[in-house]
Amino acid sequence: MAEVAALVRMARIGKRYGGVRACREVDFSLGAGEVHALLGENGAGKSTLMKILSGDVTDYDGEIRINDEPVSFGGPTDAQAAGIAMIHQELDLVPGLSVADNIFLGRELRTPWRTVDRRRMDREARALLERSGVRLDPRRPVGELRVGEQQLVTIAKAISLDARVLIMDEPTSALTTSEVERLFVVIRELRRAGVGIVYISHRMEEIAQVADRATVLRNGEVVTSFDPRKLSTAEVVEAMVGRPVQTMFTTPDAATGDELLRVEDLALTPRRHRPGRRDPAGISLTVRAGEIVGLAGLLGAGRTELLETLYGVAPGGPRSGRILLQGKEIRPRGPRDALARGIGFVPEDRRASGLVLFHSILANTVLSSVPQYGRFGVVGRRRERAASVRMADRLRLKFGRLQDEVGTLSGGNQQKVVFGRMLLTAPKLLLLDEPTRGVDIGAKAEIYRLLGELAGQGLGVLLASSELPELVGVCDRVVVLRDGRDVASFSTADSGEGDLLAAAMGEGAVFEQVGGPL
Amino acid sequence: MTDVQDKPAAIAETGGGVVATLFRFQSVFGLLAVFVAAIIFSPRRDGQILFVSADNLANVVRAVSEIGIIAVGMTFVILIGGIDLSVGAVLGLAAVGSAVLMVESDWGFLPSVVVVLLIGLVFGALQGMATSMIGIQSFIVTLAGLQIARGLARIWSDGQGVAIAYGDGPDEAPESFAILGERTFGGLVPIPVLIFAVVAIAAVVFLRVSAFSRHLYAVGGNEKAARLSGVPVTRVKIAVFAVCGLLAALAGIVHAVQLNQGSPNDGIGYELDAIAAVVIGGTSLAGGRGSVAGTVAGALLLGVLNNILALNNIDSNIQLLIKGLVIVAAAALQRLRPTS
Amino acid sequence: MTDVQDKPAAIAETGGGVVATLFRFQSVFGLLAVFVAAIIFSPRRDGQILFVSADNLANVVRAVSEIGIIAVGMTFVILIGGIDLSVGAVLGLAAVGSAVLMVESDWGFLPSVVVVLLIGLVFGALQGMATSMIGIQSFIVTLAGLQIARGLARIWSDGQGVAIAYGDGPDEAPESFAILGERTFGGLVPIPVLIFAVVAIAAVVFLRVSAFSRHLYAVGGNEKAARLSGVPVTRVKIAVFAVCGLLAALAGIVHAVQLNQGSPNDGIGYELDAIAAVVIGGTSLAGGRGSVAGTVAGALLLGVLNNILALNNIDSNIQLLIKGLVIVAAAALQRLRPTS
Amino acid sequence: GTTSERTSDQPSAQGAKACKGADGKYVIGMSQANVAEPYRQRMDDDIKAAAAEVPQFEVKFADAAQDNAKQVADVENYITQQIDLLIISPNEAKPLTAVVKKAYDKGIPVLVLDRKVEGDAYTGFIGGDNVQIGTEAGKYVAEKVLPNGGTVVELKGLAGATPQAERNQGFATGIAANPKIKIIATASGDWLREKGQAQMDALLKANPKIDVVYAHNDPMAEGAYLAAKAVGREKEMKFIGIDALPIPSGGIKAVEQGRLTATFTYPTNGKEAIAAAKKLLVDCTTIDKTQTLPTRLIDKANAAAIYAEENPTG
């Protein structure tokens, strides 16, 4: 690798959070026009390292040099001034402001009278969004966008900074294949323009597609650096996890039981329309006991909304069609009702709808099941501890103590906590919305293994995911949604990612195989 | 406190298009309803509806002008996710200040007004610093600020209201000050109303066109995002509390001129009225969404309500009940606005 | 309002271990500091430190018992991210209620007390419904509730304080009621203090051991997550506001017995004192973190402060300044607690 | 209250034990109900001024901010401090009776000002008579202002306050002599100037003819005047207030400057209280159990003179 024109050089970077050493003695460099992938398990220290580079974290050990000049940032603004921009993992946008306002926040465009030039901001925002392949009204408040759309807005925002160094911390975790493709086009353009890009992702297939170089962190330390085109997935994963990981995906288990869930022509007309929501408009599907059924679709196909309807948290309004659980028609009235019937739900946005970030791991893990550990409304302390330790073990949760705040866990481990909470309610049917978003490959394997295990015990799973390999690898069957309807159903035994994507995009769509050798 | 049940909604000042217009309309919905009710329930004389007489309407707006001016500043503070309980006390301090400076210290009109406004500004800024730099919740900072401002006002005035008489004598205030309490445009529009209108319009325009307003919404909507985007969060907070203090002081001057005295007990409880106006106007106490236009509507709603209850000579206890219920109803109406 | 600057901190009730202990210690830190200051600055007579005399200490705690009882309920409400401004007015309503029922309606001790407590409970529950079911911010619901409760109290009592005399006569209250105001344990511990202690201990125990408390913290910490996890959010909110109303009514009974009358103007402004106690005790107004132990410490801190200022006969205006500054200082001290 | 100690058999509280003569040093505690009312602030000021003339006296002040419970605590703190004499202007009678008795039983002489407490466990009461003031105001309106009858609007004090009820009741008695006088409207101004102004705005609107505005205190009368002036009707009617505080923002000045037609003094009793304390502590004599101070009519004729008389040094 040519180390000649290092744009950024970080040397012996160290950072502690209390007892946790997020980074130790990390050396990292980035050249102009280079896409440098940063890999590692959840909690390996990737985000921390990049927050240091982008001026978000200011108390650290070690040295940063930009163009061979030592720098020390007092905050994100300093880093931006030095040409460093970052797309944060936890989409940090202002919900009440419009897309354009968010993109230009802190550096608004002005008219000659020093007032905000709204029209120009809208125009430029639209152009930026189109460049990343999104059609979005820049005047819409960000709060009403889908997670995926928000992610695209943060990308547009980062691109608009015209940075020399662009850090992308899991920019695609909520995107589906076609949006990812568009992003890669943009990345290649930027690379050609000499921008140095740090690319963090847990989607292994993406690394080989875009990265020129990859560095693996484990427990805050660099373990290896390599050319991603030359290593196999298994080797990369072994470097990340520190031991060989065998099969990524459980082989679909054909031995399924009785019909657990049947959805017949479900449609919902919300009383109050919310822009951007795609409510079920005629969906039929079934899930058998022991079966893992995938839900595929493009951004906004209505997967999330279907799961929300099944869990009873969709907006009110007349609905048609039927939902049958074990042959009996149900009308889920809300989470309590659904949980009581044995339906569990893992929402897609763990920070906003999954966790109380500043409460302990323990409290978050047992939140849905706490009454069952005691009697007379008193918490059974020992039993709840035992239950959450058991669950942490089972999910291989990486944590310090059960009392630690859940917000200090790495993203993937946070996801496991939400997952564990639902498992503790002993559901019959598990509704999962992007359950592995931001989860590292090792932990994903754990989750898949667990899903297989649970399915083996007769649990039915409905899994919405934007990761095609995951759907194909984990599910027995995949139902494809488009515009709130089911348009196709595939058995994963005899169809691949290409079939799913073609169905998701609709007829006539030309599908170009993504993913090279990895 | 975060009332998390608050559903997301478009904000009027920054969102464009139909939704925003609709929302703006919604924020005056309660006001319209109360206005119509006022006409219906207004006593009549010689076939004339007393409520809608020009004179009475001027009175209604004059009576809300102080709360209205304060509420504009409060809107800013609430938009950044804070609250300011000290405004009533700062009003009292400013009223005392103008009276003491002009009457007892025999200062001129302009220096007195400027110094009083500065006092409000600095007091607000100090509170902003305590909350943004030390990180104490603004509720508690301004609760303390309330006591401090009240204490200062009492000490400054020796605990007694300072009467304002006009003239050139040593114990008299300049006549120019009295003008602030008079009426203009053919005796129709009281100057306090004019001041309120100017403040409100300036605030609305400011929120629509300035870059600072984007920062303000950002700080209230997602402080971390704001910080990461390079918004000077601390500076925004200090500025907002300073402006709120300044406006409270302005209201205090208006108060003093209207009542011909500055008393340390002026403005007790005004903070709650101002907050009620803001919230009825559709601004979320969680920060990040709301508008000054809504606040003005909210203040007028409260004013119309007070006026119609008084015109009908409703028993003061029943008035309390009715006001409570109308406030809840107005807030409930707000919930009907289109959500995203 | 969300003061987003609030740094994360371990929560006392659900976390265990060293951090939690440290935090609990921190929440009484300010109290200790003020206590020591009180001893130092206490006037002496015949070599005796007046502040620490048993009588004076009993007075201090008795004086805070009402605010303390209210503040316990307020802690619950603030923990779920709400606020209750109506507590002072509900106290007044309950004081009037006990006096009217026992004296004018000639009811017995038990039925009167039960009915008054029920009134508080129902009033609180109604407010809880308005905020959780209609979704109006609790600040505004309880601001309206304040006016309604005050209006009801005025109407019920004809606007006059209702004096309580004891005896068996028609216009007399049962002697058993008077006991609530007396002292026990050798004339050392006033019963109101005992009631406060029982309420506080019950609340602390409840928050530590009950499953419900997990729900309560979760609702305040992240309402959406709580709802999706199957927490009965609406029910939790209604219950919490109901308990807060109940405790305010209990405080009202204690108030009436101590003052031998129930007046509709009782308890004006108590809500702010209670909130100050809660926040000084380290509970975040954003909800989801805090403890009753801290609140008790906060209430005692305010009580000791009031007492020592009074014992030294500090001018009441200067008192306002000092109290304001101490509240800010105490809150600033809270910021020093260990963060994650 | 504490009911355990009912031993008021020692007559020492009448001043005998407390009296150490002219050589003694005395700490007097003054418990004020609410200094936010100008009348009560003036009472404190009067006490301060009068006590400055008595070298043996040191007066401490406490403000209960209109809260009965706070005032109870204030008195208890005075007891803890072992003061030599208590002056109290109670917020309300009943709630303070017990604690006043407690002080009295401990041998501390108690002077009660303005509002009585119940029972007789105090040394002396000095106050005005609100019913009588109301009656005087009523008579003045009936005989001097509107001998031929007319319309009156009444601005009342805070609902629930005793003086409010008494000033209302007295006035009704006073005007009863002239049946041609009609009270056409009443409204509650909560003792506040701005509230009086706002209420008057509406009253003016609703009533085309008003001859007299009777307000339960001067600030509300001033507020009403401002409201009438704003619509140019201040000359059509007369404004009558109560309290006549001899301060720049008080009623006497307002009468002198022609805004109010008349006001009636409601004595603060501050001077009289210190005089009584001096009798008890320094002179070792006794005082009358009840001392009611008469009210005085202030009108244009005597306003300036009385203002000067009440503020001797300026």
Ligand SMILES: Nc1ncnc2c1ncn2[C@@H]1O[C@H](COP(=O)(O)OP(=O)(O)OP(=O)(O)O)[C@@H](O)[C@H]1O
């Ligand atoms: N604010 C914080 N307070 C305490 N600990 C933290 C904080 N932020 C990160 N950590 C800890 O530092 C370590 C590294 O976290 P980091 O977020 O850098 O991991 P990551 O590699 O980005 O993981 P992921 O892939 O899940 O995003 C983890 O153990 C995490 O728990």
Ligand SMILES: Nc1ncnc2c1ncn2[C@@H]1O[C@H](COP(=O)(O)OP(=O)(O)OP(=O)(O)O)[C@@H](O)[C@H]1O
């Ligand atoms: N305008 C809106 N108002 C309120 N909630 C919305 C709105 N749009 C989307 N949501 C909610 O936001 C969440 C995120 O949508 P999301 O980004 O998951 O779409 P997606 O997952 O990409 O597409 P799919 O519909 O296929 O799940 C969902 O819970 C959805 O119900």
Ligand SMILES: [Mg+2]
């Ligand atoms: Mg990360």
Ligand SMILES: [Mg+2]
């Ligand atoms: Mg989705």
